[in-house]
Amino acid sequence: MVRLTDLADVDARHLLAKECPPFGSEPFVAGPPLRERRIAIVTSAGLHRLGDRSFDIQDTGYRVIPGDLPASELVMTHSSVNFDRTGFQQDTNVVFPIDRLRELAAEGEIGSVARFHYSVMGAGWLPQEIEPTAIELAAMLKEDAVNAVLLSPV
Amino acid sequence: MRPPRFLWVPFELGRPFGAPGDAAFQTKVLRALLALLARKDGPVVLEDFPEDAPAAPEDDGTGWACPINLPKPQAAAEPAMLEEVLREIARLAPWYAYARERRGRTTFGVSGLEIERVARFLHAFFDGVPANPVAAVTLGEALRLACEDLRSWYLEAATARPGGAGSRALADWFWGETAAGRLLLALQPVCAASADAGVRHVAESQFVPRSQRHRLP
Numbered sequence: 178m179v180r181l182t183d184l185a186d187v188d189a190r191h192l193l194a195k196e197c198p199p200f201g202s203e204p205f206v207a208g209p210p211l212r213e214r215r216i217a218i219v220t221s222a223g224l225h226r227l228g229d230r231s232f233d234i235q236d237t238g239y240r241v242i243p244g245d246l247p248a249s250e251l252v253m254t255h256s257s258v259n260f261d262r263t264g265f266q267q268d269t270n271v272v273f274p275i276d277r278l279r280e281l282a283a284e285g286e287i288g289s290v291a292r293f294h295y296s297v298m299g300a301g302w303l304p305q306e307i308e309p310t311a312i313e314l315a316a317m318l319k320e321d322a323v324n325a326v327l328l329s330p331v
Numbered sequence: 332m333r334p335p336r337f338l339w340v341p342f343e344l345g346r347p348f349g350a351p352g353d354a355a356f357q358t359k360v361l362r363a364l365l366a367l368l369a370r371k372d373g374p375v376v377l378e379d380f381p382e383d384a385p386a387a388p389e390d391d392g393t394g395w396a397c398p399i400n401l402p403k404p405q406a407a408a409e410p411a412m413l414e415e416v417l418r419e420i421a422r423l424a425p426w427y428a429y430a431r432e433r434r435g436r437t438t439f440g441v442s443g444l445e446i447e448r449v450a451r452f453l454h455a456f457f458d459g460v461p462a463n464p465v466a467a468v469t470l471g472e473a474l475r476l477a478c479e480d481l482r483s484w485y486l487e488a489a490t491a492r493p494g495g496a497g498s499r500a501l502a503d504w505f506w507g508e509t510a511a512g513r514l515l516l517a518l519q520p521v522c523a524a525s526a527d528a529g530v531r532h533v534a535e536s537q538f539v540p541r542s543q544r545h546r547l548p
Contacts, residue, residue, distance in 0.1 A: 178339055178340060178341075178344075179341065179342065179344045183341075183343060184542075185542035187541045187542060188344075188541050188542055191541060200333075200334035200374075200375060205333060205334070205336065205370070205371060205373060206333060207371060208368060210369070211365055211366075211368060211369065214365075214368065216365075227440055227441070230467070231441055231468065231472070231476060233472050234471075234472070234475070234532065234533075234537065249434070249435050249436035250436070251438075252441050253438060254441050254476065254479065256475070256537055257537070258478075258537055258538070258539070258540045259344070259540050259541050259542070260343075260344035260345035261343055261344060261346060261498035261502075262345060262482070262483065262486065263345075263351075263486050263490060263496070263498050263501050264343075264346040264350075264351045264498065265345065265346075265351075265438065266438050266483060266486060266487050266490065267351035267352060267434065267490055268351035268352050269436075270348060270351075270354070270357050271346050271347070271348050271349065271350065271357065272345070272346070272348065274348050274357055274361050276354070277354065277357050277358050277361050278361070280354075280358065281358070281361070281365075286362075287365065325365075325368055326335075327361075327364065327365075328335055329348075330347060331344060331345045331347060
């Protein structure tokens, strides 16, 4: 996220006007210590492999990002033009920190990095609109023995 | 719904891990985020990351400059506007090639069109509804992907030299100082009145950033 004061007024007003459904107060999911965590990245940045289907404006689907994919093979087709792309153009890890996760895994700080990561295009979907995709992703993450997910928005 | 644990970061939109090319800073953000996994208090864990991203060179008072000085766009109407864009592309091409080689990657290419064809395809909207050169998507999506490619290509060329630049300066450069930016600004009202509904939709919301719409004709 960003400081509202760092945004152009028109962008700040747009964000403030967004409808944000409240979270309930149910407890968090607990898990093992960090060194035993198998971590996946799920990003709403509209990332995918070049050659994979681009995200279109009404796309609530997901794209698979293999864990061994070189970060350099990712492109972005998020439909919003109202955020910066130049950071991602210079360094994938500023949005999708896969190299940093691999380093922490190599040092034993986290348990392992997931076999697959996932990307959606988060252009203001309400929770119920993206929920079927989230349920599908959750099942695949469980199958990969993932026990922590890093959600990376743009 | 069970809430995730949140780390609020003060970085600009599009850079959730703060600073491109700064692995140490990205790891610091990542560690702060992962540390929240151990938290069991609630009802909501929402922590603030305490540091700003390292300052871009433009913030140190020296300013950012495109690797080459492009001539100020002059054309007020097409077809001269296309010629100006193609001349810019020719001048920036060595810097784009250098950026691609230095980074070992490019984010250009989502439309599948070469950069000159991207410019010609976009310009063709001045003459009505052009043929769709991207078989896999609708004409509106082809327009959106071509716009994405044009911006990516220019901005990768503009950031070719090491040192980086802030996103606001780069956006002001593209939309305010290049013929490519002028082409898109001139096209927006044309596409907003297109006979193709998909093209109209893209023109209305996916064409010009809100922060640059004051430049629209």
